[in-house]
Amino acid sequence: MILSVRDFAIGFQREGQNLVAVDGISFDVEAGETFVIIGESGSGKSLTGMSIAGLQPPTAFVSGSIRFKDREMLNRPDAELRKLRGPEIGLIYQDPLSSLNPVWPVGDQIAETLTAHGLADRAEANKRAVEMLERVRIPDPRRVASAYPHEISGGMRQRAMIAMALAANPSLLIADEPTTALDVTIKAQILELLADLKRELALTIILITHDMGVVAEVADRILVLYAGRIAEIGPADSIMLQPSHPYTAALMTSAMISQTPAKQELNAIVGGAPGLGAFPAGCRFHPRCPRAQDDCNTVEPPRRKFGAVELACHHPIEVAMSLQVARS
Amino acid sequence: DDASTFVYADAGEPSTIDPAKANVNWEFTVTRNIYDRLIDFDLADPSKLLPALATEWTQDGKVWTFKLRDGVTFHDGSPFDATDVKATLDRLLKIGQGQSYLVDDIASVTVVDPMTVKIETKQPTVFLASNLSRIEMLSHVDIDKHKDDQGQAWFNENANGTGPYEFVSWTRGTQIELKRNDKWWGKFPEKPFDRVLDRFVTDGANRARGLEGGEFDLANFVPLDEALRIGTSSGFHMVEGNNLWAWPAIYLNMDLAPTNNKDFRDALVKAFDYNAMVQSFQGKAEVGRGPIPAWFPGSPEKEEPEIKTDLDAAKAALAKSGLANAKMKCSVPAGFPEFRFAATVLQSSAQQLGVTVEIEEQPFVEAITAIKSDKSNCFVLGNANLSPSDATKFFSAHYLKGGFYNSGKFFDQTLQDLVAKLPTIADATERGKLLKQAADIVVDSHYVIWTARPKTVVPEPDRIGGYRIDPAEYINARFWEMYSK
Amino acid sequence: MQAVAGVSLAVGKGETLGLVGESGCGKSTLARLALKLVDVTDGRVRFDGVDVTGLTGRRMLPIRRRLQAVFQDPLASLNARMTIAEVMREPFDTHGVKLGAGLEARIRELLSFVGLENIDIQKLPGQFSGGQLQRIAIVRALALEPEIIVADEPTSALDPSIQAQIVNLMLQIQRKRGISYLIISHDLDVIGHVADRIAVMYLGTIIEQGTADEIMQRPLHPYTQALLSAAPTLAARRQVGWKRIMLSGDPPNPADVPSGCRFHPRCHLARDICRTNVPPLRAMPGTGQMVACHLAPDETARAGAEVGRDRRGLPLAG
Amino acid sequence: MIAFLFKRLVWGLLVLIAVAVITFFLSRVVPADPAAFLAGQNASEETVQRIRAEHGLDRPLPEQFASYMIGLAKGDLGQSIRTRRSVSTDLKQYLPATLELLTFSFVLYLAISFSLAVLAARHPGGTVDGTIRLITMIGTGIPVFWLGMTLQFFFFYKLHWLPLGARFPIRETVPPVVSGFLLIDSLLAGSLSAFLASLKHLTLPAATIVVNLLAVGTRLSRAALIQEQSRLYVRTARGKGLSPNRILFKHILRNALSPILTATTMQFGYMISWVILVEVIFDWPGIGLYAYQSFQVFDYSPVIALAIVSTAGFVIINLVMDLLYPVIDPRVQSVGS
Amino acid sequence: MSISTQPARWTITRPKGVLLPLALLVLAILAAFTLLPGVIAPHDPIALAMADRLKPPSLTHIFGTDEGGRDVFSRIVYGTRYSLGVAIAIVFASALFGVIYGAISGMARRGIDNLMMRIVDLFFGFPALVLALAVAASIGRGLDSVALSLAIIWWPGYARLVRGEVLRLRERPHVEAARALGVSEMTILRRHIIPFVVQEVNVRVTTDIGYALVAVTALSFLGLGANSPTPEWGLLIRDSRPYFGSAWWYLVFPGTMIMLTATAFSLIGDALASRRAA
Numbered sequence A: 001m002i003l004s005v006r007d008f009a010i011g012f013q014r015e016g017q018n019l020v021a022v023d024g025i026s027f028d029v030e031a032g033e034t035f036v037i038i039g040e041s042g043s044g045k046s047l048t049g050m051s052i053a054g055l056q057p058p059t060a061f062v063s064g065s066i067r068f069k070d071r072e073m074l075n076r077p078d079a080e081l082r083k084l085r086g087p088e089i090g091l092i093y094q095d096p097l098s099s100l101n102p103v104w105p106v107g108d109q110i111a112e113t114l115t116a117h118g119l120a121d122r123a124e125a126n127k128r129a130v131e132m133l134e135r136v137r138i139p140d141p142r143r144v145a146s147a148y149p150h151e152i153s154g155g156m157r158q159r160a161m162i163a164m165a166l167a168a169n170p171s172l173l174i175a176d177e178p179t180t181a182l183d184v185t186i187k188a189q190i191l192e193l194l195a196d197l198k199r200e201l202a203l204t205i206i207l208i209t210h211d212m213g214v215v216a217e218v219a220d221r222i223l224v225l226y227a228g229r230i231a232e233i234g235p236a237d238s239i240m241l242q243p244s245h246p247y248t249a250a251l252m253t254s255a256m257i258s259q260t261p262a263k264q265e266l267n268a269i270v271g272g273a274p275g276l277g278a279f280p281a282g283c284r285f286h287p288r289c290p291r292a293q294d295d296c297n298t299v300e301p302p303r304r305k306f307g308a309v310e311l312a313c314h315h316p317i318e319v320a321m322s323l324q325v326a327r328s
Numbered sequence B: 001d002d003a004s005t006f007v008y009a010d011a012g013e014p015s016t017i018d019p020a021k022a023n024v025n026w027e028f029t030v031t032r033n034i035y036d037r038l039i040d041f042d043l044a045d046p047s048k049l050l051p052a053l054a055t056e057w058t059q060d061g062k063v064w065t066f067k068l069r070d071g072v073t074f075h076d077g078s079p080f081d082a083t084d085v086k087a088t089l090d091r092l093l094k095i096g097q098g099q100s101y102l103v104d105d106i107a108s109v110t111v112v113d114p115m116t117v118k119i120e121t122k123q124p125t126v127f128l129a130s131n132l133s134r135i136e137m138l139s140h141v142d143i144d145k146h147k148d149d150q151g152q153a154w155f156n157e158n159a160n161g162t163g164p165y166e167f168v169s170w171t172r173g174t175q176i177e178l179k180r181n182d183k184w185w186g187k188f189p190e191k192p193f194d195r196v197l198d199r200f201v202t203d204g205a206n207r208a209r210g211l212e213g214g215e216f217d218l219a220n221f222v223p224l225d226e227a228l229r230i231g232t233s234s235g236f237h238m239v240e241g242n243n244l245w246a247w248p249a250i251y252l253n254m255d256l257a258p259t260n261n262k263d264f265r266d267a268l269v270k271a272f273d274y275n276a277m278v279q280s281f282q283g284k285a286e287v288g289r290g291p292i293p294a295w296f297p298g299s300p301e302k303e304e305p306e307i308k309t310d311l312d313a314a315k316a317a318l319a320k321s322g323l324a325n326a327k328m329k330c331s332v333p334a335g336f337p338e339f340r341f342a343a344t345v346l347q348s349s350a351q352q353l354g355v356t357v358e359i360e361e362q363p364f365v366e367a368i369t370a371i372k373s374d375k376s377n378c379f380v381l382g383n384a385n386l387s388p389s390d391a392t393k394f395f396s397a398h399y400l401k402g403g404f405y406n407s408g409k410f411f412d413q414t415l416q417d418l419v420a421k422l423p424t425i426a427d428a429t430e431r432g433k434l435l436k437q438a439a440d441i442v443v444d445s446h447y448v449i450w451t452a453r454p455k456t457v458v459p460e461p462d463r464i465g466g467y468r469i470d471p472a473e474y475i476n477a478r479f480w481e482m483y484s485k
Numbered sequence C: 001m002q003a004v005a006g007v008s009l010a011v012g013k014g015e016t017l018g019l020v021g022e023s024g025c026g027k028s029t030l031a032r033l034a035l036k037l038v039d040v041t042d043g044r045v046r047f048d049g050v051d052v053t054g055l056t057g058r059r060m061l062p063i064r065r066r067l068q069a070v071f072q073d074p075l076a077s078l079n080a081r082m083t084i085a086e087v088m089r090e091p092f093d094t095h096g097v098k099l100g101a102g103l104e105a106r107i108r109e110l111l112s113f114v115g116l117e118n119i120d121i122q123k124l125p126g127q128f129s130g131g132q133l134q135r136i137a138i139v140r141a142l143a144l145e146p147e148i149i150v151a152d153e154p155t156s157a158l159d160p161s162i163q164a165q166i167v168n169l170m171l172q173i174q175r176k177r178g179i180s181y182l183i184i185s186h187d188l189d190v191i192g193h194v195a196d197r198i199a200v201m202y203l204g205t206i207i208e209q210g211t212a213d214e215i216m217q218r219p220l221h222p223y224t225q226a227l228l229s230a231a232p233t234l235a236a237r238r239q240v241g242w243k244r245i246m247l248s249g250d251p252p253n254p255a256d257v258p259s260g261c262r263f264h265p266r267c268h269l270a271r272d273i274c275r276t277n278v279p280p281l282r283a284m285p286g287t288g289q290m291v292a293c294h295l296a297p298d299e300t301a302r303a304g305a306e307v308g309r310d311r312r313g314l315p316l317a318g
Numbered sequence D: 001m002i003a004f005l006f007k008r009l010v011w012g013l014l015v016l017i018a019v020a021v022i023t024f025f026l027s028r029v030v031p032a033d034p035a036a037f038l039a040g041q042n043a044s045e046e047t048v049q050r051i052r053a054e055h056g057l058d059r060p061l062p063e064q065f066a067s068y069m070i071g072l073a074k075g076d077l078g079q080s081i082r083t084r085r086s087v088s089t090d091l092k093q094y095l096p097a098t099l100e101l102l103t104f105s106f107v108l109y110l111a112i113s114f115s116l117a118v119l120a121a122r123h124p125g126g127t128v129d130g131t132i133r134l135i136t137m138i139g140t141g142i143p144v145f146w147l148g149m150t151l152q153f154f155f156f157y158k159l160h161w162l163p164l165g166a167r168f169p170i171r172e173t174v175p176p177v178v179s180g181f182l183l184i185d186s187l188l189a190g191s192l193s194a195f196l197a198s199l200k201h202l203t204l205p206a207a208t209i210v211v212n213l214l215a216v217g218t219r220l221s222r223a224a225l226i227q228e229q230s231r232l233y234v235r236t237a238r239g240k241g242l243s244p245n246r247i248l249f250k251h252i253l254r255n256a257l258s259p260i261l262t263a264t265t266m267q268f269g270y271m272i273s274w275v276i277l278v279e280v281i282f283d284w285p286g287i288g289l290y291a292y293q294s295f296q297v298f299d300y301s302p303v304i305a306l307a308i309v310s311t312a313g314f315v316i317i318n319l320v321m322d323l324l325y326p327v328i329d330p331r332v333q334s335v336g337s
Numbered sequence E: 001m002s003i004s005t006q007p008a009r010w011t012i013t014r015p016k017g018v019l020l021p022l023a024l025l026v027l028a029i030l031a032a033f034t035l036l037p038g039v040i041a042p043h044d045p046i047a048l049a050m051a052d053r054l055k056p057p058s059l060t061h062i063f064g065t066d067e068g069g070r071d072v073f074s075r076i077v078y079g080t081r082y083s084l085g086v087a088i089a090i091v092f093a094s095a096l097f098g099v100i101y102g103a104i105s106g107m108a109r110r111g112i113d114n115l116m117m118r119i120v121d122l123f124f125g126f127p128a129l130v131l132a133l134a135v136a137a138s139i140g141r142g143l144d145s146v147a148l149s150l151a152i153i154w155w156p157g158y159a160r161l162v163r164g165e166v167l168r169l170r171e172r173p174h175v176e177a178a179r180a181l182g183v184s185e186m187t188i189l190r191r192h193i194i195p196f197v198v199q200e201v202n203v204r205v206t207t208d209i210g211y212a213l214v215a216v217t218a219l220s221f222l223g224l225g226a227n228s229p230t231p232e233w234g235l236l237i238r239d240s241r242p243y244f245g246s247a248w249w250y251l252v253f254p255g256t257m258i259m260l261t262a263t264a265f266s267l268i269g270d271a272l273a274s275r276r277a278a
Ligand SMILES: Nc1ncnc2c1ncn2[C@@H]1O[C@H](COP(=O)(O)OP(=O)(O)OP(=O)(O)O)[C@@H](O)[C@H]1O
Pocket: A012, A021, A039, A040, A041, A042, A043, A044, A045, A046, A047, A048, A057, A059, A210, A275, A276
């Protein structure tokens, strides 16, 4: 176990009110797995991911515990957290163009991960930057190293981002929607690259996304967040192919359009996700849930084991019928 | 060498240091210390003339003969003689600017021998000698060298005189530097200044501040309140004196309604709050009665009726003019707080008559152009005369036709004739009578409001001495008389 | 620079034409051309047989009434300072439709059509969710009962669950009103689901065109095949030994168009003729499918069939 | 690139011509007659006429304009009536003083506004930020002339720390002119005391100019820095484990430079205006004082010259900035394209 | 379980909290000065009272008196409508013209837009003070000529701002949507662009009033603006110059007044800006 999150909560103060964005979630990430966090926009995926690296917004207040390799990450002084980012934890994000500093050559930015941590001197770092670029399958690494971000293509940029995140040999890679802004063909390239790198470098990957196609391709285990709470957590196959939580089931529809006969109505969830500060009582999903009953409105479902997964639902879908449910 | 440098804060930068063109106070400051005149006058009694480059002089009708001082040399080493006098005066008259009006009676100048020069005037002129006390002598060598433009370009920014100080350099925008002329014929005091820096400090408050703070040894045109305060503070003493400037005088436009109405002007003169002016000068001023100050040689002032604020009389005069509720505009040359204040007083006085005065402060040239082109009814200025004893010069620029400062376009033929005739009259009593007649004409016309006649007040640091006020130049500095204690 | 070159497309009555392609290939530009928001450099835009290429301003107005648009970002495409009521009445005002007192009722009626009958129409767009706003945008486009709606990525900015709502809504509208759609998306699943016919764009040109079934099940252009194969789907997870066709290289730069077939630098089948000759868009024998590839269908048909099969994955139970 | 430069130069030239034309006509609407003033109070009409003719003031306005413009084309800025010299000669004398003041103020302004902005941007909304914002805001509200006088009052009159005005201690000898910048010339002459003396004289005038510009400058720089802070590359930098200082100085500053530069260009325009005021207040012998005094006697040529020179300065600064952008930000392809 | 309360720093001292009400108070006072000078000022601002010449602040004359014995406070009160009035007029006139000009330029075709912006550039390059000198020389000294010359150099700022905004907004999807709907260009400008521009302009106008005030008083100080005895603030400072060492109050109060006013407007502009950003 490389990471252990317990009762983690994060929130903000707005007009004197405490708004809890992520509300007491617990999960573990095993070394070497690809752990995927999915959920709708605003469900708290990024906040969770960033908090693991100690990068929660400065305005946020947090509670609970996040232990990375047996070190508590919450409330650790920033100076110490900084030492971990880079050599222990690498991060990549969506939108590689904005995520790279536009005024420095790509190679310098990769090398900086090493020099800033005193892992290499400049020359060595530069050499390693080129190596890293080669490692992420960039055909002409020397040229790209001296190019500015705007001079290379989107796919190259994301590769460069990955090179930067991995330059100092971290064991954990947190990828927050790394493919969202990319074209289908490039997305495929990046996914394959990540899969290869994971194997080559024995990485643990925490992948945040709401693209079910991506999830389907890479996930070992999946955490489904809904409105700051865990809806379901468990092995990827169970969650994707036999969703038990009504929310998960609905979510999978989008990945199944191609399996739905053309022009036929899709199985859509009604309404929209509740915004921060407007979470309903009881089960937070109940207003949109086709299976909701009275207890859902008032009683918050506890987290419990259900088949291969753990979920928080009063009326989960039985495994055998899950796919039909998802389709109808 | 700090102690031997004298720093003088002057109110402006010279436009030229050519004595033939020098026009304003801060130009005279430079020329009069570099150049000598044929004759000097006694500051205490301006009618008393003193020898300078000329040691003796006689008048015989239209012919004046001057004996020149022997052994005088210019700063460049060349000797001074009669040729220089002739060349200087010829050049002055030819250029026709600056102080040439003081000697425009001259018909010809003749070199009799190197040390004697003969000047013939167009008519017998009693004031030639005293007026020559304002004319500075150049070297004919310099004049000949720059023949083509009468040396105008050269003399504008170079100087070679016989005077107590020698021109060293002119740093534009900053200062003119002079150094003491050891070989000067005159006498320096005990501890004279070897070096003089004539600084251009256009802002009056800065001059006051610098004088008080010790940056400057002496300053020109320090605002009165500041001068009085500084002069009475420790480390300073006050030098007070008369001057020839009726300061400020308000000229009324004789051509433009409503000031073209004599009764209306009368009303303004009578309504004016003279007391307010005197108060604003903190008592260091009196109310003038005519164009010529009482202390000036031959002034008829004492016989003139006193001018007082009389609101009832003013109202009566206004009623007579039939110009109740009239509106008028007043142009004030910018940069002189006293001028603006005089206009403000006029405004508030006129308001009591129901007359509205609008004030516009403008640069000098613009202001005088405004009244001359009948865009304005009045103009505020000092009434000056640079001649120590020739009273007719009070009239020439201000009251005669075509006079540059005759901004309100006053014209009176009798006055014209009187002024032309006066210099030819040798008898002082007779001259006095005519002078009174001339002054009366001006007073009776109500062309001018002589708002006040302030005294000159100059704060002098205790560490130096020798400063005397030259009444003809308001405030000047005779650097050769200054010394450190 | 030519963003779109030599493209001919037609949308039939009651038909949905789907347009797919990589980012920057000119899809939006084409939509804007169709909507006459940009001027064509060369070519014609016809509406119902009428040439509208040169029409501007008032003369275009009657056409606009029958031709409406829906954009990608619903929040951005509604004026943030106009209330929903104002937003909704704008089409009527613009086209001089005077409903007087009936206006409010009409707006309510329209909104109820998309399940928003209970919203406060005096609120500003900022107070609604993305899904609600997109429904408002769609119903606004419907207000004047147009004959065709051009929708540029109508679901891309939305969450997966909301995407399904919008897709359903659009299908529903078409069923009820027989409206035509030009739908643009880079999401092949969505296009495959809603479109009758699909056109695939690459670098400003159409490289393949056909019915949805044809394109989704038997793509003949290597690019279409790669596109379909690249998109990760749930189906992939269920198949053992599945292998995707990977495209090498990056999307090309429209300012620097390759010679010959525009796709040749990234094509694994490319040969000499591809580098020199521009392939015309040709009808494939026996079908209406049009492909711009020198090698189609002989050398591409097999791969196409595989891709189509992989994508469908295992048939779902029931 | 060359084409761009050429286009900019042509445009700059057009601006200059327009400025010259506008100032020429505006300043001559009033029929003030500087000739009469020059001639002296008692000069005869003929003398005045002669002086008028010498300066071409007797000719019809269009003719005067034509000859002025022809002169201008030859680089002749006309004659100053007040100084009785050619304006070009005068400018040579007065320009260095102004340039030195401007340059010094500019550097001071950049340094201070930048440091303040950095301080403020470290914790946006914090106490330091709030204080800096308030102070700079008050700074903008201070009328320049009033500030100048007030500074003189305290630092010269009350405290005797700094001189009243002018460029150099009165009684001391100015180092030989090489560059015209006293700071440089005194160093060239090897005199540290002269250097310090000139520095002292520069302090108050420069401070007066700078305080007023600071608010806008700091505010814009701060806004640029804060905006940059919210950029995604900063998140990336944090993800790499960089320290806040390193992020600020290595990543943010360079990116914020372009907007700051743009703001600075605008500020330069104000600076030129304030310089005139400051020169008047501090007796600074530069072109501002020169033109202002000439204006007082309706000596037009120096005023037009000032307009031309300062506009030219503005045009040049703009051009330099345009050339700088691609250097600072590699995304800006070389200018013009 | 540990609770972190890192964000505390944020909530403590935000100067705006106290300062904004203060700025509004200053504004209210200024409004009172402008509208009811006669009620507030204890003395006649024009009439001379030589007996009280240059008296330091006291209970009767809280800001002291000037060289004519006039009450400096009363003069400042009466001066508000001149100094601030002109500043406001300049900014409003410039904003109005600039908005129209900028909007036209932003909506116009490239060629026209280019030309219009070149003209704006021309005004940008023009040194403000020199223009003011020239204008004062040609139409005479007075607040009207100050207003004119400052407006001439002020409007291009708005034109540029507005054009930029219009260009930016023109590409916004909601404008594109309106265009697709068939909304005419005029209506688009009016309904879909100007409301957003106005927001920007409001902030700018508020802040600019402070700057304009400083500029107006500066020109008056140089003798290009109001004439004596108008109690315009810059002129008060100019008039106070000869009494610099003898009557500090005469210099200090008008200057402070300008500073307070300008700062108040800046603060309010800032508040507007941050409200807009939020
Ligand atoms: N700095 C912040 N201040 C206030 N609220 C914040 C902040 N950052 C995030 N939030 C709120 O916290 C909630 C969760 O945000 P988070 O970024 O984790 O969502 P997400 O699941 O990553 O969504 P997305 O898919 O859009 O990236 C959202 O409602 C968001 O508005």
